[in-house]
Amino acid sequence: MEIREAQQLVDNWIKTTGIRYFNELTNTAILMEEVGEVARIMARQYGEQSFKKSDLEVNLADEMADVLFVLICLANQTGIDLTEALEKNMQKKSIRDAERHKNNEKLK
Numbered sequence: 158m159e160i161r162e163a164q165q166l167v168d169n170w171i172k173t174t175g176i177r178y179f180n181e182l183t184n185t186a187i188l189m190e191e192v193g194e195v196a197r198i199m200a201r202q203y204g205e206q207s208f209k210k211s212d213l214e215v216n217l218a219d220e221m222a223d224v225l226f227v228l229i230c231l232a233n234q235t236g237i238d239l240t241e242a243l244e245k246n247m248q249k250k251s252i253r254d255a256e257r258h259k260n261n262e263k264l265k
Contacts, residue, residue, distance in 0.1 A: 160239045184231050
């Protein structure tokens with residue numbers, strides 16, 4: 158699935174099943190909640206924090222998909238084409254960081 162297709166899929170779902178978009182501020186708060194859930198899993202699965210019984214049923218892929226869903230909602234609401242935005246962002250990074258990471262001693 159292309160990013161544009163994902164944006165259309167989410168928009169269709171919102172308009173049929175979700176009734177309407179939550180406002181942008183609400184979706185921003187929801188995005189932060191979802192990112193926090195990913196961080197919780199990462200801290201337990203890859204970091205030093207121990208799992209609790211309630212953590213054992215979590216699914217990292219599903220939580221990442223929740224983050225992506227809400228991010229797509231925000232992009233749709235604010236008129237951002239994420240394909241175009243990502244392409245421009247990658248160009249920016251490629252120019253800005255062309256030598257930066259090659260010369261970073263911490264990455265060797």
